[in-house]
Amino acid sequence: MLQEGAHGRWTVSSSDESTEENSDSEKPSTSSPLDAVHTTRSEPQYPCSEARKAAHKRKASPLKFDDKNFSTEIPPATKQRASQEGLGWCLSSSDEEPEDEEKHAHKETLKEEKYSAPEEHPLNLCKDDELSENQKAEDYDGTPSEAKDTWDLLNGGNPFRFFLTKVRGIEHSYNSGALHIKDILSPLFGTLLSSAQFNYCIDVAWLVRQYPQEFRKKPLLIVHGEKRESKAELLAQARPYENISFCQAKLDIAFGTHHTKMMLLLYEEGLRVVIHTSNLIAEDWHQKTQGIWLSPLYPRLPQGTTGLAGESETNFKSDLISYLMAYNSPTLKEWIDLIQEHDLSETRVYLLGSTPGRYQGSDKEKWGHLRLRKLLKEHASSAPARESWPLVGQFSSIGSMGADGSKWLCSEFQESLVAARNSATALLKCDVPIHLVYPTVNNVRQSLEGYPAGGSLPYSIQTAQKQLWLHSYFHKWSAEVSGRSRAIPHIKTYMRTSPDFKKIAWFLVTSANLSKAAWGALEKNGTQLMIRSYELGVLFMPSAF
16 A cells, blocks of 8 residues: 555645636736735745645755664665555646545645655755755856757757756766757747747746846747636736736636646747747756757748648648647737748657547547547558557656546557557557556655655645556656656656667657546547647657658
């Protein structure tokens, strides 16, 4: 059983989503600050989940430790058992299903616990004597040599255009070829005219500081899913910035979130799209493992060009426009028009999004895991013995999967992930191994951030105890090749690999965690797909390169 006393209890975050009508866009109010906006120093100064708030409080007031309580014995790297006894996959979840949320949303106790940490990686809970955590997380300056490396990467050094974020506290060589948000927003990438930031958790003041000084007053649109008090907090943050406007994503299905993480960057030289996995807060760009897909610089089409001009072989342009149109927002029409005016033909990835709704007929295949199924059936190779190639999923949050694998994971979801061109549907899905990578308590304890890293790994003990069957699929986090074994993953990736892990059939980096809310779940005897949240990712397939 999961040991609540041994590893603590992280509460389920309370979702206040409802079916109320959302206003589309808004400018920050210039009225006096609302009481709802007032927050204590122990909480982050931006809207975020209960798990993040709990972690922030613990970081601000770390527990005192007696050296005598530490174990000097390094635990052996034993194979994880199916029961995962004592590992405590018990952090709160933004991906909870309604039945779990309603039962536990108001429990806000956080038990103290005893720790037994290996000597080689002492806990990283204490504040630095000279710099606050936020200051350290924000302190980033690229050297000229790094700028040259970045320029080389942009010009053919990385044909897949997939990057990890830079991590403070690892060997410098492991950050070669990685990007920080300041790299992405630097003049090296283009002369910025305006930008749009789509995200879940946003610290406005921090975000503004990531832009170069010369770009900080350029028009900035923030697309978010906040409501009520959280929305008031977000708008209050932006009061000092006249150039910032907002677009509120409609979340008409309860417990949905606006989880997409994307940047649209308009330059004098063209347009760029960035799809990534990081929240717009300092912690997410400091000591976590995150992923980024950076588009080529898209040139503007000649005046008068109409129709399907500038489309890629992957239909990226039309799919991106369809995704933005799903917001049903007049505020985004300007960006839709701008995309229409640019040449996206050099794109080599497929766009895979989720938008809230209930979809039937051909609309079912536009979003979520059925969209992935459609793409794989059209483009994924069905090489001999491909049925033995395992599926690997890696994520930072887990929702309710049901009483057993047949309820969702090993039925409709697995069927989508094993799809391939010309493959026989008679092949048993159960013959395809599934490996799920999720950090253990030891991964968190020994991480660069220490226990506060757990604030970005929501998985409630209540949900975990209902699906102990899931833990037989789990594998601990390890990233030795990239030097990021101690950089807790907030990245989400899914892939199909050869049994020896030397070849890959396809690879997906996305904002979507392992949950029905993110990927969708079939209803009405399979005739309807219901999705709660906005998500976005890009799919890499060999046939496109």
